[in-house]
Structures are given as C-alpha cells and as structure tokens.
Amino acid sequence: MLQLKVIREEKQRIVSGLRKRNWAAQQLRVIDRIIDTDELRRSTQKELDDALAEGNRLAKSIGQLMAQGKKDEAETLKTQVATLKVKSASLEEKLNGLKTQLDDLLYSVPNCPHKSVPKGKTPEENKVAKDWTKPFPTLPENALPHWELAKQYNLFDLELGVKLTGAGFPVYRGKGARLQRGLIQFFLDEAVKAGYEEILPPHLVNEDTARGTGQLPDKEAQMYKCELDNLYLIPTAEVPVTNIMRDEIVPVKDLPVKMTAYTPCFRREAGSYGAHVRGLNRVHQFDKVEIVQIEHPDRSYKALQGMVRHVEKIMNKLELPYRILLLCGGDMGFSSAKTYDFEVWSAAQKRWLEVSSVSCFETFQANRMKLRYRDENGKLELAHTLNGSALALARIVAAILENNQTPEGIRLPKVLWKYTGFKMI
RNA sequence: GGAGAGGUGGCAGAGUGGUUGAAUGCACCUGAUUCGAAAUCAGACGUACCUUCGCGGGUACCGGGGGUUCGAAUCCCUCCCUCUCCGCCA
Known part of the structure; x- marks a missing residue:
C-alpha cells in the first residue's frame, strides 16, 4: 500500500498518477477521505495518549500513597482513574475504528505509476x-x-x-x-x-x-x-x-x-x-x-x-x-x-x-x-x-x-x- | 496422534504485581589509548505512532488476542508457535 506520509505530502503527484490508471474524479475522492481520516486518527491518538498518560501518573501516585498508608487519598484517586478509564476505553474504540477504516481505504488504492508510465486504459x-x-x-x-x-x-x-x-x-x-x-x-x-x-x-x-x-x-x-x-x-x-x-x-x-x-x-x-x-x-x-x-x-x-x-x-x-x-x-x-x-x-x-x-x-x-x-x-x-x-x-x-x-x-x-x-x- | 517443557531486545539470558522499555553478558556503533591492530577503558545502543522548528516530551509493544487490578513481562482465559520424548511416516 501507499505510504500515508507520501499521500499527505505529495497528494498532487499521487492524484495525477492515479489518473493514469483512469481513476475518475469520483474514485479520487478516496484520497481526500484518507487524508481526513488520518487527521482524525491523529487527533484521537493524541487525546488517547493524554488520557493514558494521566492514568499512568495517577496509578503511580496511588502506589506511593498506599506505601505511605494514606488509604483515603488513594481511594479518591481511584475514582478519578475509573472515570478516566471509561474515557480512554471509548477513545481507544474510536481510534481502532479509524485505523481499520484508514487501512481499508489504503488497501483500496493501487500503486502510483512511475512518471514514465504511459497513459491508457486497455x-x-x-x-x-x-x-x-x-x-x-x-x-x-x-x-x-x-x-x-x-x-x-x-x-x-x-x-x-x-x-x-x-x-x-x-x-x-x-x-x-x-x-x-x-x-x-x-x-x-x-x-x-x-x-x-x-x-x-x-x-x-x-x-x-x-x-x-x-x-x-x-x-x-x-x-x-x-x-x-x-x-x-x-x-x-x-x-x-x-x-x-x-x-x-x-x-x-x-x-x-x-x-x-x-x-x-x-x-x-x-x-x-x-x-x-x-x-x-x-x-x-x-x-x-x-x-x-x-x-x-x-x-x-x-x-x-x-x-x-x-x-x-x-x-x-x-x-x-x-x-x-x-x-x-x-x-x-x-x-x-x-x-x-x-x-x-x-x-x-x-x-x-x-x-x-x-x-x-x-x-x-x-x-x-x-x-x-x-x-x-x-x-x-x-x-x-x-x-x-x-x-x-x-x-x-x-x-x-x-x-x-x-x-x-x-x-x-x-x-x-x-x-x-x-x-x- | 500421545506426554512434557517453553516463547523476554540482533543473540544469549535475568526478571512472579508498583517509576522495568526491561539487569547482566556478547555483538554492533562512537570516542580514548596505539604507527596500526588486538586487548583495555568510557559512552551510545529496540520498534511504531503522536507531539515539537529543534532539544525534548508522550503513548503502546516482553508470541497474538482477551480478562483481573489504581497498577501486569509478572496473575487468569484463549489462540498460535517452538523444543524434547513416544507413536506414525517420505
């Protein structure tokens, strides 16, 4: 499959390449879908990573509090972690969905012909x-x-x-x-x-x-x-x-x-x-x-x-x-x-x-x-x-x-x- | 097909719930030493994704997937694979 990075950075080259494969404007929209989906994927990734990072921080604090015998404070943090987990679980689900979508889109795009490849249908x-x-x-x-x-x-x-x-x-x-x-x-x-x-x-x-x-x-x-x-x-x-x-x-x-x-x-x-x-x-x-x-x-x-x-x-x-x-x-x-x-x-x-x-x-x-x-x-x-x-x-x-x-x-x-x-x- | 053992970084091999992405050794890379090399010493040394102009930071990954837990390489389930012994067999 084509590299995402290439699609992102050299969209025009890819599009004109696919035209050589006789891709119609309708089909070419998949490229924009890929770029959009990827953007959404990245922002979701960021959100998820942040949520997980926060969770990791809290888990460490809980460990320390437990070691110090501060059970009550630990319990408070645990409830925070619980809500955070709900959030990250749904983000993860969303992210996986986007990844699958993105892969499916990428799999559907053929290779971009080299510039020396002639145009033609048959x-x-x-x-x-x-x-x-x-x-x-x-x-x-x-x-x-x-x-x-x-x-x-x-x-x-x-x-x-x-x-x-x-x-x-x-x-x-x-x-x-x-x-x-x-x-x-x-x-x-x-x-x-x-x-x-x-x-x-x-x-x-x-x-x-x-x-x-x-x-x-x-x-x-x-x-x-x-x-x-x-x-x-x-x-x-x-x-x-x-x-x-x-x-x-x-x-x-x-x-x-x-x-x-x-x-x-x-x-x-x-x-x-x-x-x-x-x-x-x-x-x-x-x-x-x-x-x-x-x-x-x-x-x-x-x-x-x-x-x-x-x-x-x-x-x-x-x-x-x-x-x-x-x-x-x-x-x-x-x-x-x-x-x-x-x-x-x-x-x-x-x-x-x-x-x-x-x-x-x-x-x-x-x-x-x-x-x-x-x-x-x-x-x-x-x-x-x-x-x-x-x-x-x-x-x-x-x-x-x-x-x-x-x-x-x-x-x-x-x-x-x-x-x-x-x-x- | 039957019985058992095991899957951790390039390799070898620790690690049985808490700042472990992971000890140690080897290999590799850089530097020092040397005329040069070996030996020795010092340092660096996984991959992917996200983020940053850059330095850097974050997340995930210890065969795959799922679960328990505030927290899992470490516990549980499941699948896959490898090895040993037996059986069968070109």
Missing part, C-alpha cells in the same frame, strides 16, 4: 518498448498449434489431467516432461549466473505471507486454499520469496538482495474459456522461475532495466521472437509502479503470448511488509521491491514447440540440448 494502449524486427519463423503448410503437437509427440496430456485433477492441470510426459525440467534448470542456472541466490521455498503459505505481497485481502479468489490448515497454494514464487524479507531490516551494504526460485504456480483464474485459452495458454498449474530483487530506492529503476535485460538474454538464447511492452497505467497490476511485459510469438497460433512480467513496486509491497534498510546515517527507510518471471514455462513451451516444428520433428534450441539430452522431439 492493453492496446501499451507501448511497444522493443519490437521484433526480424522475420517470424515460417512454418510448413500443415503447422500445428502446440496442443496438437503435444498429442502427436505425446508431450503433455490435458485430458489425463482432468482425470487426475480437473481442467487446467496438464500432465507432462516423456520428452515433454524432460523439456519442462530442462527449461527450469536452464532458467535457474541463468539466474544464478546473474547473481541471484537460488531459493526453494514452500509452495504453501500462511495468511501473513499472502498479505505481505498483497494477495490478501483482495485477491483471495485467485488462490487455492487449504481450508483445514488455513494455508494457500502460491500463485507465484514471488509470494514466499519476497516474504523472506518481511519485517526485516537490511543493512544498506547488503543491497541489492537478489533471489531466484523455481516453483509451480497455482491459479484459480475464474477466467474465460475458448480458443485463446486452449492448450497451455492458460492453466491452473504451471511452472515458473521467478527473480526477485530488494533494492535501494535510488537504484531500483536501474535494477528494473537489469532484470529486463536478463529476460531478454534468455529469450535470445532460446531463439524465440519476442517483444517488450511497457504497460500503460490502465493495464498495470495493482501493486506495480512500472511493468514491462514480455511476449513471445507463437507462430502457429499467430499471436503474442505473455511469458514474463517484470515490475518495480517501489515501496508499495515493502510498506505492507515492513521491509526496510538502514541507511548510512542509521535511519530506517522502506526498500524497493522488484520481481519478474524468468521465465514462465507453459507458454514458452508452447512457443518452442510451435515455432520449431518441421516435417522431421521439433528442433530444440541449441542452448537446451545439454539440459534435455536430446536435440529433436
């Missing part, structure tokens, strides 16, 4: 930051989409997944499973080479963790929940990995903190059905290698560029046609201040598929998580968090299969040979 208004200028792969006449190729070569089986679990849970097998494992290994190796610490986190997280990265309270429906144990299946490695730093204070010399993790990702996605979600385009469980950075506010956007380059490098090694989009305000995620999406060209479906999303959250996540660093002067400041997929498997697999199909079989990019143990499918 995905069509995203800016192409880097286009694919070379020709697309040319496929044979009878080129197949990946779900047909999967059948032909026995790579993954969605019907079998239905039998075992339900729709959207692919069963990979044979060379398909092997390719999956090879890609994971390849992505992790690339991340480790780039200085990320490899993490293998739990795939189930508790409520506090889900709240830390903002899945709760709003996006509860996106996650699978183990009701009995009150745990959530992670929708992305970002959740457990970023939360490693929750409530931590990092010495400034330790920044940036760079972590990478492979995990399966589970998403309920009460989304659409139809041709464009066929095959691996959208599934409930997929594999992903995530990269996460905790950075100093002065360097976070440089780090964002670094992460974009990292993903680019991988795309190049996989010899896949890709483009990079700078998301417009209207298409950005709730928590993000700036996001680049990577799309891979799926030659048989003849469309772009999103395979990576790299974002800087500034202090939006850190504020909720209380993730701070101690600067050179010993002052505590909120750190910036960033993350990105490097990369999401299912759609990359789709693209690799489709783009490299030949009458003789599917040719794998050279970089994967040592990971899969085979060059062709």
Whole structure:
C-alpha cells in the first residue's frame, strides 16, 4: 500500500498518477477521505495518549500513597482513574475504528505509476518498448498449434489431467516432461549466473505471507486454499520469496538482495474459456522461475532495466521472437509502479503470448511488509521491491514447440540440448 | 496422534504485581589509548505512532488476542508457535 506520509505530502503527484490508471474524479475522492481520516486518527491518538498518560501518573501516585498508608487519598484517586478509564476505553474504540477504516481505504488504492508510465486504459494502449524486427519463423503448410503437437509427440496430456485433477492441470510426459525440467534448470542456472541466490521455498503459505505481497485481502479468489490448515497454494514464487524479507531490516551494504526460485504456480483464474485459452495458454498449474530483487530506492529503476535485460538474454538464447511492452497505467497490476511485459510469438497460433512480467513496486509491497534498510546515517527507510518471471514455462513451451516444428520433428534450441539430452522431439 | 517443557531486545539470558522499555553478558556503533591492530577503558545502543522548528516530551509493544487490578513481562482465559520424548511416516 501507499505510504500515508507520501499521500499527505505529495497528494498532487499521487492524484495525477492515479489518473493514469483512469481513476475518475469520483474514485479520487478516496484520497481526500484518507487524508481526513488520518487527521482524525491523529487527533484521537493524541487525546488517547493524554488520557493514558494521566492514568499512568495517577496509578503511580496511588502506589506511593498506599506505601505511605494514606488509604483515603488513594481511594479518591481511584475514582478519578475509573472515570478516566471509561474515557480512554471509548477513545481507544474510536481510534481502532479509524485505523481499520484508514487501512481499508489504503488497501483500496493501487500503486502510483512511475512518471514514465504511459497513459491508457486497455492493453492496446501499451507501448511497444522493443519490437521484433526480424522475420517470424515460417512454418510448413500443415503447422500445428502446440496442443496438437503435444498429442502427436505425446508431450503433455490435458485430458489425463482432468482425470487426475480437473481442467487446467496438464500432465507432462516423456520428452515433454524432460523439456519442462530442462527449461527450469536452464532458467535457474541463468539466474544464478546473474547473481541471484537460488531459493526453494514452500509452495504453501500462511495468511501473513499472502498479505505481505498483497494477495490478501483482495485477491483471495485467485488462490487455492487449504481450508483445514488455513494455508494457500502460491500463485507465484514471488509470494514466499519476497516474504523472506518481511519485517526485516537490511543493512544498506547488503543491497541489492537478489533471489531466484523455481516453483509451480497455482491459479484459480475464474477466467474465460475458448480458443485463446486452449492448450497451455492458460492453466491452473504451471511452472515458473521467478527473480526477485530488494533494492535501494535510488537504484531500483536501474535494477528494473537489469532484470529486463536478463529476460531478454534468455529469450535470445532460446531463439524465440519476442517483444517488450511497457504497460500503460490502465493495464498495470495493482501493486506495480512500472511493468514491462514480455511476449513471445507463437507462430502457429499467430499471436503474442505473455511469458514474463517484470515490475518495480517501489515501496508499495515493502510498506505492507515492513521491509526496510538502514541507511548510512542509521535511519530506517522502506526498500524497493522488484520481481519478474524468468521465465514462465507453459507458454514458452508452447512457443518452442510451435515455432520449431518441421516435417522431421521439433528442433530444440541449441542452448537446451545439454539440459534435455536430446536435440529433436 | 500421545506426554512434557517453553516463547523476554540482533543473540544469549535475568526478571512472579508498583517509576522495568526491561539487569547482566556478547555483538554492533562512537570516542580514548596505539604507527596500526588486538586487548583495555568510557559512552551510545529496540520498534511504531503522536507531539515539537529543534532539544525534548508522550503513548503502546516482553508470541497474538482477551480478562483481573489504581497498577501486569509478572496473575487468569484463549489462540498460535517452538523444543524434547513416544507413536506414525517420505
């Protein structure tokens, strides 16, 4: 969530930022409500503190009077304390109410887009930051989409997944499973080479963790929940990995903190059905290698560029046609201040598929998580968090299969040979 | 699943109702000493919120929540977690 202090002190910047997210005047009123509620909260806090301070003073006096045997005087003070307690109890109730109200309001406000984020409402208004200028792969006449190729070569089986679990849970097998494992290994190796610490986190997280990265309270429906144990299946490695730093204070010399993790990702996605979600385009469980950075506010956007380059490098090694989009305000995620999406060209479906999303959250996540660093002067400041997929498997697999199909079989990019143990499918 | 023990500041570890936000040790930071370092000595050393131009002041926090009391780290209730032993098990 946004910092109160920032809303208070830089209201205009926040308001114009939210306009980029197409917030109407009506919605923008929430900012004033926040400021008003906060003001009331502060004055109530002051009143309560004063009442409690008075109570503390009286309690001490009573103690002293009792020690001196002045029972009567002590009794008089006790009645004073009693009325004071009634007062502070009601003030406390009021204060708690205001705090809850304020939190609810704050939770409802998305991150303020960075000044470089373009205006826009829909995905069509995203800016192409880097286009694919070379020709697309040319496929044979009878080129197949990946779900047909999967059948032909026995790579993954969605019907079998239905039998075992339900729709959207692919069963990979044979060379398909092997390719999956090879890609994971390849992505992790690339991340480790780039200085990320490899993490293998739990795939189930508790409520506090889900709240830390903002899945709760709003996006509860996106996650699978183990009701009995009150745990959530992670929708992305970002959740457990970023939360490693929750409530931590990092010495400034330790920044940036760079972590990478492979995990399966589970998403309920009460989304659409139809041709464009066929095959691996959208599934409930997929594999992903995530990269996460905790950075100093002065360097976070440089780090964002670094992460974009990292993903680019991988795309190049996989010899896949890709483009990079700078998301417009209207298409950005709730928590993000700036996001680049990577799309891979799926030659048989003849469309772009999103395979990576790299974002800087500034202090939006850190504020909720209380993730701070101690600067050179010993002052505590909120750190910036960033993350990105490097990369999401299912759609990359789709693209690799489709783009490299030949009458003789599917040719794998050279970089994967040592990971899969085979060059062709 | 059964039995027991326990959760206190970065760590270790005192503290069973009264000026205790918390002894002591270690770590960290600053200064002195030193050519420099070690050792030694002195000092500083939690977080959040409120308040103040600033110095400072106030409030809350000893796993979470609730209660008893004029007053709770200390008593009571409840939840969570950790550890040990047994059982089960990849």
